[in-house]
Amino acid sequence: MGKNINIPDYIFESSWEVCNKVGGIYTVLSTRAKTLQDEFMDHVIFIGPDCWSEDNVCPYFTEDITLFSDWRIKACKSGMKVRVGRWNVPGNPIVLLVDFSPYYKIKDDIYSNLWNYYHVDSLHAYGDYDEASMFSYAAGKVVESFYNDNIEKSSKVIFHGNEWMTGLGLLYINHVLPQIATIFTTHATSIGRSIAGNNKPLYEYLWAYNGDQMAEELNMQSKHSIEKQTALYVDCFTTVSDITAVESKELLDKAVDVVLPNGFDDDFVPTGAEYIRKRKNARKRLLSIANALTGSEYKDDTIIVSTSGRYEFRNKGIDVFIDAINRLGKIENLKKKIVAFVEVPGWVSGPREDLYERLNSGNTFCTPLDNPNLTHWLHNVDNDNVLSMMQYLDMKNSIHDNVQLIFIPCYLTGDDGIVNMNYYDLVLGNDLCVYPSYYEPWGYTPLEAIAFKVPCITTDLAGFGLWANTVKGSDSKLEDGVEVVHRTDYNYDQVVNDITETIHRFVLLTPDEIKKIRNNAQKLSKKALWSKFIKYYHDAYDFALQKASNRV
Structure with missing residues (x-):
C-alpha cells in the first residue's frame, strides 16, 4: 500500500x-x-x-x-x-x-x-x-x-x-x-x-x-x-x-x-537476573510435579518439552505431539531424560489431592502415584482425547522411562491448585516447545515461546510458521530458533517423524549450541513486535x- x-x-x-x-x-x-x-x-x-x-x-x-x-x-x-x-x-x-x-x-x-x-x-x-x-x-x-x-x-x-x-x-x-x-x-x-x-x-x-x-x-x-x-x-x-x-x-x-x-509486546518478558531466577523456578516446579507423579529422578540436564493452547485435538496438533513423544521414547541410548507436558485446558473437576499433598511436603519421591500422567482430575476422564491416546499408545510413565508425558489440563492462571504459576512464568522453564498445528491462522504460542528465548517447532500450516519462513527466505530451521515442519492434509506420519528427529537432535546439542539457538529465537521474536x-x-x-x- x-x-x-x-x-x-x-x-x-x-x-x-x-x-x-x-x-x-x-x-x-x-x-x-x-x-x-x-x-x-x-x-x-x-x-x-x-x-x-x-x-x-x-x-x-x-x-x-x-x-x-x-x-x-x-x-x-x-x-x-x-x-x-x-x-x-x-x-x-x-x-x-x-x-x-x-x-x-x-x-x-x-x-x-x-x-x-x-x-x-x-x-x-x-x-x-x-x-x-x-x-x-x-x-x-x-x-x-x-x-x-x-x-x-x-x-x-x-x-x-x-x-x-x-x-x-x-x-x-x-x-x-x-x-x-x-x-x-x-x-x-x-x-x-x-x-x-x-x-x-x-x-x-x-x-x-x-x-x-x-x-x-x-x-x-x-x-x-x-x-x-x-x-x-x-x-x-x-x-x-x-x-x-x-x-x-x-x-x-x-x-x-x-x-x-x-x-x-515483550515489555513483560524478564531479562538478566530476573529471567534466570524465573526460569530456575519454572523448571523446579515442573520437575517437582513430574517427580511427585512418577517417582522418577530428574537431573538438572533434563530436557523439558511442552505444547499448549486451546484443546483442539487435531487442529492444534496435540495428537501429533503425543505421537512424537511416544516415538522419542523408543529411541535407544538417549543422552538425557525428557519430560513432556501437554498444557491445554480440559474439563477439570479439581486438583489431585494426593499430588497436592506430595508437592506440599517438599520431599522427593521414588514411587509413582496411580495415574502418573495427570495433574488434575477430569469429569470426562474415560473419554478424554489426550488420555485415550496415551492409553492406546501404552504410555504409562513407568519410573524408569527415559521419556515421560504429563497432562496439565487446566488454565495456567496461577491458582489451579497444583502448578500455581501463570503461563508466562512457566513457559520460560521449557527447553523446547512444539506446536505442530494442522489449522492455525497465526499461532501466538510459538511467538510467545521465542519471545521468552525458548526455541520451538511449528508447521507451515500455521501463519506464524509461514512468516518465519518468509523472514528466513527459505525453510526456517531449529538453528534459526524455529523449526518449521512441512505439513499437508496427508503427511501425518512424516510430520511425527520430523518432530521426533528434531527433538532428538536438540537433545544432542552442546550447551553453547543451545545458547546460540535460544538467542536466535529471541532475535526472531523482535521482528514481530507491534x-x-x-x-x-x-x-x-x-x-x-x-x-x-x-x-x-
Whole structure:
C-alpha cells in the first residue's frame, strides 16, 4: 500500500475477549493496546462483554466512574447498561463493558432487520450465536450513542470488530452511521475451523469447497452467514495471515483488503537476573510435579518439552505431539531424560489431592502415584482425547522411562491448585516447545515461546510458521530458533517423524549450541513486535476511511 493519508481521530474496537481472557485474541488486543495508546491517547476505546457479576469481579478491568460520566448516566437512562473504566494491561486503554442481556427480549426484531438489510440467516442459530449477537448489537448501540453524544461529526472514526461474534454490531453501524468506517478481522473462518475440526481435508480441496454448502452440511449456517455478510459489507475486510486470506477468499467469497499479522509486546518478558531466577523456578516446579507423579529422578540436564493452547485435538496438533513423544521414547541410548507436558485446558473437576499433598511436603519421591500422567482430575476422564491416546499408545510413565508425558489440563492462571504459576512464568522453564498445528491462522504460542528465548517447532500450516519462513527466505530451521515442519492434509506420519528427529537432535546439542539457538529465537521474536506490525493497521484504517468517505 502507498502512504496513508487518512488517520483516525477515534478508534472503537470490539471483541468478546476484551477484558475476557478466553483465547489468543485477548493476547492480540491486550498487547497491541499500548502501541495504539501511545499514538491515539485515550481515543482508542475497547468494547467488551460485561459478563461479570458482583461475586465474580473482572480481574482485568478497573472501573472509573469519572470517565465520560455525563454520557454514561445519559446512556444508562436510555436503557443501556454500560460500565466505563480501563483495561489492566500495558497502556491502560479505556474500556466500555456492556451488559447485553436486555436485548434478548427484542432478539427476533434484531434478527429480522439483519435479514432485511443484509440477508443474514439467523434461523439456524444455536449454542453461543444468540449470546454473541446480543453482545455485538449492544456494542453497536454503545458506539452509536457515544458517537452522537461525544464526537464531532467532522471526526474520522473507525469501528473495528474481531471475529464473527462482532459482525452484527458492525452491520448495525454500517446501516445507521455510514460515516463511521468499519473494519472486520476474521482470525479464523468459522467454517474453515469446522472443516478441519471434523477431520476433513481442508487445504488440498480448498478450491473445491463451497462455503455455503459446507455450512449447511456442518450445521454452521448462521455463524457462516453473519461472518460472510460482514466480510462483504464492511469497508475493510482483514485477516491475520496469508494462509487465512486464501481460506477467506475461497470460503467467504471475499478477498481480504489488508492482512494484519499478529504482533507481540515483550515489555513483560524478564531479562538478566530476573529471567534466570524465573526460569530456575519454572523448571523446579515442573520437575517437582513430574517427580511427585512418577517417582522418577530428574537431573538438572533434563530436557523439558511442552505444547499448549486451546484443546483442539487435531487442529492444534496435540495428537501429533503425543505421537512424537511416544516415538522419542523408543529411541535407544538417549543422552538425557525428557519430560513432556501437554498444557491445554480440559474439563477439570479439581486438583489431585494426593499430588497436592506430595508437592506440599517438599520431599522427593521414588514411587509413582496411580495415574502418573495427570495433574488434575477430569469429569470426562474415560473419554478424554489426550488420555485415550496415551492409553492406546501404552504410555504409562513407568519410573524408569527415559521419556515421560504429563497432562496439565487446566488454565495456567496461577491458582489451579497444583502448578500455581501463570503461563508466562512457566513457559520460560521449557527447553523446547512444539506446536505442530494442522489449522492455525497465526499461532501466538510459538511467538510467545521465542519471545521468552525458548526455541520451538511449528508447521507451515500455521501463519506464524509461514512468516518465519518468509523472514528466513527459505525453510526456517531449529538453528534459526524455529523449526518449521512441512505439513499437508496427508503427511501425518512424516510430520511425527520430523518432530521426533528434531527433538532428538536438540537433545544432542552442546550447551553453547543451545545458547546460540535460544538467542536466535529471541532475535526472531523482535521482528514481530507491534512496533513493526502496527503499520498494517494504519493501512487498514486508511483503506476503511477512504471507502467510508466515498460512500457517504
